[in-house]
Amino acid sequence: MTRVAVLGAKGRMGSESVRAINAADGLEVVAEIDQGDSLDLITSSGAEVALDFTQPAVALDNVTWCVEHGVHVVVGTSGFDDDRIAAVRSLLGDAPSTGVLIVPNFSIGAVLMMRFAETAAPFFESVEVIEMHHPDKIDAPSGTAVRTAELIASAREAAGSAALPDATTSDPDGARGAKLGGVPVHSVRARGFVASQEVLFGGVGESFTIRHDSHDRASFMPGVVAAVGAVSGRPGVTVGLDAVLGL
Numbered sequence: 318m319t320r321v322a323v324l325g326a327k328g329r330m331g332s333e334s335v336r337a338i339n340a341a342d343g344l345e346v347v348a349e350i351d352q353g354d355s356l357d358l359i360t361s362s363g364a365e366v367a368l369d370f371t372q373p374a375v376a377l378d379n380v381t382w383c384v385e386h387g388v389h390v391v392v393g394t395s396g397f398d399d400d401r402i403a404a405v406r407s408l409l410g411d412a413p414s415t416g417v418l419i420v421p422n423f424s425i426g427a428v429l430m431m432r433f434a435e436t437a438a439p440f441f442e443s444v445e446v447i448e449m450h451h452p453d454k455i456d457a458p459s460g461t462a463v464r465t466a467e468l469i470a471s472a473r474e475a476a477g478s479a480a481l482p483d484a485t486t487s488d489p490d491g492a493r494g495a496k497l498g499g500v501p502v503h504s505v506r507a508r509g510f511v512a513s514q515e516v517l518f519g520g521v522g523e524s525f526t527i528r529h530d531s532h533d534r535a536s537f538m539p540g541v542v543a544a545v546g547a548v549s550g551r552p553g554v555t556v557g558l559d560a561v562l563g564l
């Protein structure tokens with residue numbers, strides 16, 4: 318049995334993860350940690366793996382604590398952009414024995430959406446990302462949108478793509494969205510959504526849209542279980558679920 322601590326255990330994702338992990342073969346939740354609880358519960362419960370679903374402001378501190386105590390950690394919390402990932406890499410140093418698996422989105426459809434967007438990126442003149450989430454989400458843009466934009470920007474840079482065409486000279490209210498790596502990202506917060514995203518590509522005479530919808534948080538659970546089961550066998554920092562899924 319792999320012993321697992323869940324951080325943010327009373328939250329939307331944490332509570333669903335506790336149920337999914339306890340229902341999975343070979344995994345058991347030994348610590349349910351939420352706001353106000355000491356992280357010492359991780360070590361006192363004998364957890365080998367921690368799963369973080371807290372909030373962006375505290376997740377890096379939680380990861381640091383886990384690495385310093387030799388506990389493998391799966392990070393589901395958003396906010397891990399390239400700068401934060403670099404901070405985790407330097408925390409682990411040159412000879413990491415602890416695994417840190419940072420997963421912007423655990424759903425298989427979202428993982429494929431990001432992969433397909435990265436593949437399409439060099440082939441179109443224009444690209445924009447629209448993400449849609451429930452209005453209780455505290456951060457914007459979503460971690461998935463940040464990761465998608467970073468992958469698109471890297472693929473375009475590697476291919477020597479030109480800057481996106483855009484004649485806008487007046488945008489006092491930010492209608493053209495946030496620019497991440499030069500890619501416009503638009504965030505919608507509306508009741509009825511769980512997590513959705515569209516990546517819109519445009520070329521001469523054509524458009525190409527990749528869309529993914531999570532209608533229920535159950536969509537994240539197979540990925541959560543796979544990540545928690547895999548992290549101890551992956552020392553160092555891994556970003557995304559691709560390698561765990563064999564993509």
Ligand SMILES: NC(=O)C1=CN([C@@H]2O[C@H](COP(=O)(O)OP(=O)(O)OC[C@H]3O[C@@H](n4cnc5c(N)ncnc54)[C@H](OP(=O)(O)O)[C@@H]3O)[C@@H](O)[C@H]2O)C=CC1
Pocket residue numbers: 324325326327328329330331350351352353354370371372373375392393394395396420421422423424460537
């Ligand atoms: N990677 C993925 O596939 C997914 C990632 N997410 C991300 O996961 C994170 C959590 O989302 P969600 O479950 O919806 O959020 P919730 O607000 O429902 O849950 C977060 C929980 O963490 C608790 N918490 C806050 N700070 C701490 C702390 N320092 N230590 C322990 N617990 C703490 C909160 O308590 P309190 O409310 O009292 O502050 C709350 O119970 C977000 O960043 C979200 O973007 C969400 C869905 C999928």
Ligand SMILES: O=C(O)C1=N[C@H](C(=O)O)C[C@H](O)C1
Pocket residue numbers: 395421422450454458459460461462511512513
């Ligand atoms: O807060 C959420 O709900 C989600 N957060 C993650 C993100 O910021 O990308 C993953 C998914 O989109 C749901």
